[in-house]
Amino acid sequence: MESQQATQVVLASRPATARASLENFRVETTPLPVPGAGQVLLRVDTLSLDPYMRGRMNDARSYAKPAGIGEPMPGESVATVLESHSAEFVPGDVVLAQTGWRSHVAMDAAGLKKLDVDGIEASAYLGVLGMPGFTAWSGLEVIGKPKAGETLVVGAATGPVGSLVGQLAKLAGLRAVGIAGGPKKCAYLIDVLGFDAAIDHRSPNFAQELEAACPNGIDVYFENIGGAVWNAVLPLLNQYARVPVCGLMVQQSGTLQHDTSADYLAATMRAVLTRSLQIRGYINYEFTEQYFDSFLREVGTFLREGKIKHLEDVTVGLENAPQALLNMIDGRNFGKVLVQVRSNASASRS
């Protein structure tokens, strides 16, 4: 039998400064929820932690409404159906659900997506087969349009998006060059993920090293950094190069800012014109309806065949989720950040 108690982590207060702290969260114990008609009772197995969560802690206008004080933090999970009042699910089904930071939740069956876990770890659907993976795949396929023999450069290359972009490029026959911070991450790109080259953006010779790593120029630059990296990439972009833009980390972190004394916008637009470049921002949901199934099929197959590696940074215990989120905001993670919510004891009984 499962425990008759549930756990949740709620937003206790809004951060007073840009830096959130543990005091902004509170762990609570509640009775096990009871599912109504058309609902299922879910046990959360793994919760995904993602950068957007910090934004929801503020009371700011955004594309999504903020988390309420005293309410569970929002979040996506893989969960197991314990009890079903819906014809669509039976106990034991594994689903993807917007559960928030909770150990158990009663939800309408209508909003749940049943997962195919044959040969695939369920947690993959929160990373390489989830939103980060789809961001990588859709930006590369729909905007990047990679062709064998071309050169791709991707920033934040050990992250959940960048690492998949580089591996998909390699599988498509491109030269893959990754940009990352520090020798450990650079070694991982080459030794584990099979990138052709890895450049440390902290190197004083960053621009020269990038140029040397791209002897035939750059055909696809997957932009998720911005700032100084862009300035080094721009002169290397080939005619008809494609630049999917899915993030600009430096504009959040304040690091890697480029030198603003020169008119880089004019240089950028001149390059756009004279080299027929395409720069295209996107958020993955633009492509969900048209492409998500193709993505799942293609990347799922690669995953089953062992052709794609993905790194998970797992924290055990829902009560440790607040610290794991703060660590991620500080960049102290290495791989997709997950929280194992289901206890090992419980796991061993299944």
Next chain:
Amino acid sequence: MESQQATQVVLASRPATARASLENFRVETTPLPVPGAGQVLLRVDTLSLDPYMRGRMNDARSYAKPAGIGEPMPGESVATVLESHSAEFVPGDVVLAQTGWRSHVAMDAAGLKKLDVDGIEASAYLGVLGMPGFTAWSGLEVIGKPKAGETLVVGAATGPVGSLVGQLAKLAGLRAVGIAGGPKKCAYLIDVLGFDAAIDHRSPNFAQELEAACPNGIDVYFENIGGAVWNAVLPLLNQYARVPVCGLMVQQSGTLQHDTSADYLAATMRAVLTRSLQIRGYINYEFTEQYFDSFLREVGTFLREGKIKHLEDVTVGLENAPQALLNMIDGRNFGKVLVQVRSNASASRS
């Protein structure tokens, strides 16, 4: 009978400074050329003057080789076949040809394109049905992807590219807003070309006036200016807006430079990301093979039906082409710049 003499304008010397002058050209009289096997003798009717010609006067590396000293200036014309040693052409055929600045030329038939002049002035093939027209059409259709009800903004809107972009947008059911320099050009946009609004980029309230003219934001910005205009356009671009980039006049002219004290590149990339913008540079020849026939069919039909207006700025006499080119470089033209090479006397005899 045609005259037994031909005229040509050659490059006498390279300009010593950025400013070319009449001394750099020389008008010469030569014997009428004699066509060989597979060739035709052409009489040039109308010569097109285009901005690229100034570049060819320099001995600089470029995508095209410079004009040689003592050789005719390069240029495209509509011409009439006087004599044919080719099975493909008969005297009287009207063709498009790279004749250079010459009154008569013997050319291989293989490089010539026969023009359909049924209901269309042959000179249209140098402007609205030629490269400027195709630049407008292909950038709008292939990159801009206009949809009825959207708002399009185009710069240099009285020019051969911008004027067609705006008219095509109107025909597709968009709101068309043109940017031009001075009240005369703005009035022309509204009164003659049927734009919905025209904004004078010389106005001290340019940005506010542009915003007022675009109450629903901007969905397609056809970029052929750059600089300060871009800074005013950027905040108005809607989600999924498309920005075909076919020119950056300010980077050549030195006018309308934007304020470089702020980091406009960061602002631009942020807008690209958060609003899923597409910025795409192009040169029309990228699309020629796939789209030129569609363009000729569609715009040719509009032209025959009187749905599109185009303005020609015609100088009479090949000997006056040097001054006409210098005037165009100084922006003193209004409409597509053409030189009527065939004399009126000759024209009346045909």
